[in-house]
Amino acid sequence: MTVAETDDVVDRPISRLFNEFADAIYTLGYRIVGDRHLAEDVVQETFIKVIRALPTYRGDGPIGGWIYRIGYREAITVTRRRREDPVDPMTFQVTSVPAATSVEADVLNHELVSRLDDAMSQLSEPVRAAFTLRDIQGLSTAEVATVLDVSESAAKMRLARAREALRVQLKEYL
């Protein structure tokens, strides 16, 4: 789902927005925070904010971009909170789920999916966010820049850095 495709929909009911963007915000949250349960928190907090702010949404720009922006900021908040207040590692062991909830995942590509996850986790957060939005979620570079609140050239630089680092890391799969 690109932001542009959702351009004309300002007054959709919240349930439709949720259905349309829950996976996207979950993906963004997971790719930034690196934990499925916290990514669910990102989805929940994002839509609480969307519901609260929807009446004042001015429709300046696609609503998808607006939701991604809220989701991104929420993911950053959760990441910072996690850094300041690290969870007992045992809790993570108990609650973490194998990477099989990716859309395409099955037994055969389970290993590949966890290699992709590992490789991404080596990237810095800003670089990871740009790569997620552009290459996984298919936003344009201009849209990525808007969501991250950086210049287009900064977004491009982050993307180039991400792709190059991943290319080196994943050499055997390319």
Place this chain on the structure above:
Amino acid sequence: MSLTCDDLDAMLPEFLDGSVTADEATLAAEHLATCEECTAELNELESVTKLYREHGTMHLPDESRKRIAGSLGISE
């Protein structure tokens, strides 16, 4: 004028984005036709994007989706 490997490298983000000018695209194609190293690099970078496009999207588990929707007062 022809491109060096460094020139092409600098152009790669735009090239992958499809945001190069027609002239730049011609120059890039000329260089790629004669340079195996840059061609390999470009192919690999495209494969990175393709891999993640295919396998990187997450699906919010149904139970969590229901729980979150419920907490938001959304009936799906």
